[in-house]
Amino acid sequence: xxxxxxxxxxxxxxxxxxxxxxxxxxxxxxxxxxxxxxxxxxxxxxxxxxxxxxxxxxxxxxxxxxxxxxxxxxxxxxxxxxxxxxxxxxxxxxxxxxxxxxxxxxxxxxxxxxxxxxxxxxxxxxxxxxxxxxxxxxxxxxxxxxxxxxxxxxxxxxxxxxxxxxxxxxxxxxxxxxxxxxxxxxxxxxxxxxxxxxxxxxx
Numbered sequence: 536x537x538x539x540x541x542x543x544x545x546x547x548x549x550x551x552x553x554x555x556x557x558x559x560x561x562x563x564x565x566x567x568x569x570x571x572x573x574x575x576x577x578x579x580x581x582x583x584x585x586x587x588x589x590x591x592x593x594x595x596x597x598x599x600x601x602x603x604x605x606x607x608x609x610x611x612x613x614x615x616x617x618x619x620x621x622x623x624x625x626x627x628x629x630x631x632x633x634x635x636x637x638x639x640x641x642x643x644x645x646x647x648x649x650x651x652x653x654x655x656x657x658x659x660x661x662x663x664x665x666x667x668x669x670x671x672x673x674x675x676x677x678x679x680x681x682x683x684x685x686x687x688x689x690x691x692x693x694x695x696x697x698x699x700x701x702x703x704x705x706x707x708x709x710x711x712x713x714x715x716x717x718x719x720x721x722x723x724x725x726x727x728x729x730x731x732x733x734x735x736x737x738x
Contacts, residue, residue, distance in 0.1 A: 538632050545661040546625070552668035553622055556615060559675050567594035584619055588612045607678060611671050617713045618664050624654050624716065654716040663710035670705050673697055679715055 563574040564587060579587055592612065594607055630639040638656040 538635070542630070542632065542637060542661075544721050545658055545665065548665050549622070549661050549668070550626065552665050552672065553618070556668055556672050556675065557584060559672055560584070560591065563595065563675060563678075564591050565600060568583065568590060569594075569598070582719050583596075585616070604678065607674070611674055611678075614667055614711070615671060618668060618711055621656075621660070621664060621711070621714055624652070625656075628654075644672075649718070649721045652716040652718055654714060657696055658716050660711065660714055663712075667711045669697075670707075674705055685724045 550600075555722075561579060564579050565572055568575045568578075579590060592608065595608060600608075613662065625637075625639045628639045628641055630637040632638075636655050636657055639651045639656070641650070646653050657697075
């Protein structure tokens with residue numbers, strides 16, 4: 536298969552898996568909030584992913600979840616955040632193929648030349664993110680489930696079947712590792728401080 540076709544196939548799977556996780560987070564907020572579904576949907580229907588994650592963590596805290604469950608939720612949300620940064624860059628900016636590397640930049644939208652970002656990644660970065668998103672989706676589903684009123688019987692059965700088939704892989708180490716964009720026009724010292732802050736806020 537041509538490199539471009541490999542990329543677009545992986546990109547489609549990546550976008551699909553991310554959308555599945557995002558949808559499940561909305562379902563989870565509705566359940567955890569403990570308020571009428573119509574009100575919960577009004578609150579989060581257009582909420583950005585980061586804000587939605589924060590709202591879910593707050594609901595879990597209010598509901599008094601035990602430490603083990605809260606730790607599991609934190610682990611999942613941290614990896615979602617890392618993958619979300621990757622997703623936002625490549626879906627909003629696109630990418631060009633340079634041999635075995637894909638290059639995504641913000642050259643069309645940066646405000647100042649020092650804000651230029653050049654993200655270089657490969658097909659394995661996408662595949663690893665896809666794998667992690669599948670695991671996140673299934674682990675989120677298991678976490679205080681009670682989704683019978685939210686999901687169709689067909690989707691519920693599909694989730695249960697995937698868990699049965701993949702239970703051995705769900706709790707392995709994350710495969711996707713944060714891909715740091717280069718900032719070639721930024722002074723070295725400032726670039727170092729910026730990258731240090733990004734690493735501190737991302738797994």
